[in-house]
Structures are given as structure tokens and as C-alpha cells.
Amino acid sequence: MKIAQSLFRGSLVAYTGLFFAFIYIPLVVIAVYSFNSNPVNMMTWTGFTTEWYAQVLGFKTTVSENALYIESTGQLLQAVWNSLVIATSTTLIATVFGTAIAIGLYRFDFLGQRFYRVIMFMPMLMPDIVLGIALLIFFVNSGIHLGLTTIIIGQCTFLISYVFIVVSARLAGMDRTLENASADLGADEWTTFRRVVLPQLLPGIVGGALLAFIISMDDLVITYFIAGVDVTTLPMFIFAMLRRGIKPEINAIAVMMLTFSFVVASLGLYLRSRQK
């Protein structure tokens, strides 16, 4: 019995090890092979090079023309720039709106509270493609030109929910007696909100904003439908590259994106763990 038990425990631990290997080994593989100099067969190691990175970043390289995909670094940079503009705008709008709903539902009792909560959960449960095509039909029918504006509006419709959920969680854990104390000590409502509620709420708002920013930068499906023909975002750019054939530069771009989001996410999660 004892032996069987420890055997079982051992295999459970081994299984969990495999579980993490499944998650992380593919990412390690792509990071290693992004330094492979083989231009045709990306998974056959022929030597170490940083040329793909140099190429993506726009330096002169010795790589022959036909091994390359990106005609100019300008296209890539334009896509990155578009993504940043969109993510910044949507984060601002969604954070204000999402926080407003969270505070509204927390502080006031009114008819239709449940309705708001259901509306706030809908975008998370709905497949992206449904919202994407609904927005496409809507924008085309109302004659709005597809482009940056429509992407920003479209992404806000679901990002508000994410901010709402993060801020609501923070509100639910808040100490209401502090508000009462502040009121008892003579502060008016606005002062109480600014000096007592807001500072407590701030980590939730920042967390929600960070989440909205990351999801906006990564959104492919909804953006894909409402982007029109002029605007390309970073995920759309990579999606188009993948559909046309894979060249080593995508490797380098992918690894740079992975590194960037790992750093941002680790920072965010670290800050959150320190706050507790």
C-alpha cells in the first residue's frame, strides 16, 4: 500500500512536470531556432546567427533577397505603431467606462442591475467572431469608414467588460468602514471619493487597464473583420505572413514579442503580488 501510494504520487509529479514542459518547451524551441542561420529549412540547425533580428530591426544584412519576406521594415513598424495607437486609445476609453460601471453598480441600487451584469459578462462568453461580424454589418450599414476609428470602437465594446471585472473584484474587497469614517470626520462626498475610495481602488484600475492594453495589442479576430483595407495591426501582420508562407524573420519577430509580453506580464503580476 505504501509503495503503491508513493508510486502514485511520483507519477503525479512526473505528469505535472510534463504539463509544464508542454507549455514551455515549444516557446524555448522557437527562441533557440530564431538564431538558426539556415534560411530554407528553419528546423535544421546550420549555425548561429543574429541576422534575422538585424533584418527585422532594419540593419543591413548579408541575407539574400529571396530568403526574405518583409519588403521593408517600414511595414512592420507601421503595424506596430497602429497597434500601439489602438491599444492606448482603447485602454483609456475602456478604463474610464469600465470603472464607471463598476462604481455605479457597487454604490447604487437600482432596477436593471442584473441586466448590466449580464451585459458585462456577455462579451467574455461570446465567440469573438460573432461580435466581429456584428460590428462589421453595423459599421458598413451606418456608412462609417472602416479604419482606426472602427477598430478602437469595436475593441472597446469588449474591453470594458475586462476592466469592469477587475475593478469590481477590487471594490468587493474594499473596506467600507473607511468611507463612513471619512464622512463622519466631515469630508464631503467628493473628497471622500478622491482621498479614500480612489487610492484604494487604484491597483484595480491599473490592473484592469494593463489587462485591456495587453488584450487590445493581441486581438486578432474582431480587428480582422472591422479593420478595412488601409489599416494593419501587428497580429494581423503576422497572421498575413503565416498565411503566405513562413520565413525566418517571423521567428525573430515572434521571439521579440514573447520577450516583451513576458516582461510586461511578469512586472504586472509581481506588482500585484506585492500589494497583497
Next chain:
Amino acid sequence: MSIAIRRRVQLVVLLGPVSLFLAVFFLGPLAIMMVTSFLAPGLYGGVEWTFYPHNFGRILGFADPMFEDFDPVYIAIFLRSVKIAALTVLAALLVCYPAAFCIARLSERWKNFCLFLITLPFFTSLIVRLFVWVLILRQTGLVNEMLLSTGMIARPLDLIYTDGAIILGMVYVFIPFMFMPVYASVEKLDWTLVRASLDLGAGPIRTFWRIILPLTAPGIVGGAIIVFIPALGNFVVPAILGGAKVMMLGNLIEQQFLAARNWPFGSALAMMVMSVMLVLLLVYVFASGRRGADAALNR
């Protein structure tokens, strides 16, 4: 100003603008899509404003007799998408469930670190995580290169552009969605009940079926729904790992909108996806009882 009026003004200022925004840009588009799914497709794209139930008919078996015979290909794609989504749920559960037990029994410090490692990929680009699997699975990918060089196979295997590749890609992407709810109920599991069951003579297998599984069922069902819904309407994973060979609902919808320009039919397909989602949620709400639903909404 009386307090009641002041509070009312505050409420309107807080919720007014965002309500207007969501009414126009969220509920409005969904309503228009619903209407569009009942309109006739125009000859050159666009729609004709007549009631036309045959968009759903093309899927369900009463196609417009003026234009075409019923073609069961759409119901086949629908069923195939349901099958792939269901297998994704099953595979994700098999991957996450045992690991959840192991991680739940670690010390606080290690537990948090493991949860961090599991959530981290969620914050990285979806498309990059899928691209990695293209590199691993394709004809000249890592697996085939390794097998060829060791001489275990003579010709590259067809790994990519299969149902299996789609399921693998979706499991990889949806791991955090399945793991978190499952883990939450595994961690809450009362181990004294398990010990009692074992002490009273039930074997390990019986204890698992009668005690552990029922007690962790809420997490399993929750995770299953959260994974099934995005898997069913997914279009990115089949587009990248399924190539042109494997058509799923998501790709069909995309095709109707961007290539075939039959928006009413595309809307009808999207409505099918939505209705599956609503049925699942209703089942979940009724199964977990009103109290459970209230708790979930007021979280």
C-alpha cells in the same frame, strides 16, 4: 438639492455615457446581425429587405427551393465543429485535471509560482503561440526533422493540417481557461471526506468516482463551458493549423463575409453559434441552481 436627486444625477453621470456607448456599439450590432440573418441575400452582395427563413434552411434542411437543393455540407461542418470543440474540452481536461491535484498540494510559495507560470502564456500573443506549433508540426518541422534524422521514418508524417493539429493548438491556447476553474474546485476539495471513504473500505477507484469527481464537478463543468464556447466558433486556429483542408464553423463564417459576400447566410451561421452558447449557459444555470448563478453574477 435633495439627496435622492443628487444620487440620481450621480448615477446618470456614471452610467449614462457608457450605457449609450454599449447600446449603440454592442447591443445595436448584435440586433442588426439577428435581423440580417432573416433577410434575403442580394444578387451582388448586400441584402434584400424581405423575410427569408432559408438562411437557416440551408443549414437545417429547408433550403430555398427556387435556388438550390438542400446540401448537408453545412450541417456536416457544424457537427464537425462541435466534435472538434468537444474533443478539445476532453483533451484539455485530461491535461489539466491531474496537474491541478499536484499543484493544489504544494506549499503556498510554490503554488503561487506554478499558477504564475500557467497564466503567463495567456498574456503573450495568441498568434505567436500558434505559430510555434506550425514550426513543430509541419512537413519540415521539428518533429519530422528529428524523426527523419534518426531514421525512424522514411517520409515526413502529415501532422499539420489535420483535426489533431487543430485540437492540439486549441488545447495549448486554452489551458489557462480550463486549468483555473478546475484548480479552484480541486483546491477546495475536503480531503477528510476522501480519507473517510478510504477508511470505510472503498477502493481508490470507487473513491475517485463517488467522492472526488462529484466534488470537483463544478470546476470541470465551468472549465468545459469556458473552453467549448470559444473553441466552437474559432477561426484563427483552424486557419493556421487546419490549412484549407479542415473547415470549421469559424472559417465558414469568415468565408461568407469576406469572400462569398453572403452576409445573411453568414449571420445565420453566427446565430447558430450564439444559440449553442445560450443553450449551454442555460443548462449550466439550471444545473447549478439559481443561487449558483446569482453567486457567479455577483462575484
